Amino acid sequence: MDDQAPVAGIHSVRAALKHGAKGVREVWLERGRRDRRLGELAELAKDAGIALRQVDRDEIARMAEGANHQGALAWVNVPGARSERDLFRLLDALEKPAFLLLLDEVQDPHNLGACLRTAEAAGVQALIAPKDNAVGLTPVACKVASGAAETLPYIQVTNLARVMDALKERGIWLIGTAGEATADLFATDLTGPLGLVMGSEGKGLRRLTRERCDSLVRLPMCGQVESLNVSVAAGVCLFEALRQRGR
Numbered sequence: 001m002d003d004q005a006p007v008a009g010i011h012s013v014r015a016a017l018k019h020g021a022k023g024v025r026e027v028w029l030e031r032g033r034r035d036r037r038l039g040e041l042a043e044l045a046k047d048a049g050i051a052l053r054q055v056d057r058d059e060i061a062r063m064a065e066g067a068n069h070q071g072a073l074a075w076v077n078v079p080g081a082r083s084e085r086d087l088f089r090l091l092d093a094l095e096k097p098a099f100l101l102l103l104d105e106v107q108d109p110h111n112l113g114a115c116l117r118t119a120e121a122a123g124v125q126a127l128i129a130p131k132d133n134a135v136g137l138t139p140v141a142c143k144v145a146s147g148a149a150e151t152l153p154y155i156q157v158t159n160l161a162r163v164m165d166a167l168k169e170r171g172i173w174l175i176g177t178a179g180e181a182t183a184d185l186f187a188t189d190l191t192g193p194l195g196l197v198m199g200s201e202g203k204g205l206r207r208l209t210r211e212r213c214d215s216l217v218r219l220p221m222c223g224q225v226e227s228l229n230v231s232v233a234a235g236v237c238l239f240e241a242l243r244q245r246g247r
Contacts, residue, residue, distance in 0.1 A: 005075070076147070110144050112145075127152060131157065
């Protein structure tokens with residue numbers, strides 16, 4: 001199962017079956033458990049023609065690797081990244097203002113997976129990242145994403161700075177995060193066509209990426225900690241944008 005990733009938990013398995021069933025290869029449900037929600041998953045799997053197995057709880061727990069599986073696990077294909085051409089096709093078809101997340105050389109698959117999951121939940125239309133020096137859609141990233149990797153377009157680009165220039169030409173405002181920025185996230189207008197740009201673990205935004213942002217913002221920090229994990233910071237920014245955009 002090297003080209004597959006386990007997605008654990010009733011909600012995550014349901015999302016995979018409802019929104020990405022073509023990528024689901026098999027569903028495991030806990031053997032001997034009688035549960036209305038598991039029954040619903042079984043029906044969804046049968047309707048989609050997906051193989052269904054009754055599996056001992058210990059085996060599900062082993063594959064879930066600590067995740068709260070609730071007696072349900074799905075094996076999903078690791079999806080392929082999409083291209084710059086796909087991105088611009090997606091933008092041309094939008095009926096709402098663009099809402100994008102750009103990650104500049106994030107290298108930890110757990111961070112990428114968490115960003116995918118949060119971005120999908122916030123209504124982001126695509127996640128954009130460079131091909132080089134970035135993690136990509138690994139099985140671990142897809143597992144952490146809990147189904148979001150199958151539903152949120154992940155765009156890999158050769159030159160992130162060039163793509164940022166193209167987004168700006170389309171009227172998309174690019175806002176980057178930086179600890180030394182003077183503008184406060186919560187006082188910044190995040191409505192309208194928007195791309196939020198997050199830097200990598202440790203290094204933050206590269207120079208060329210930073211220079212192409214229309215503005216830089218900081219997250220207000222009240223404690224002794226100087227910075228947040230990139231996936232946590234992305235969640236704060238995305239949901240502040242969602243709040244301002246009126247859902």
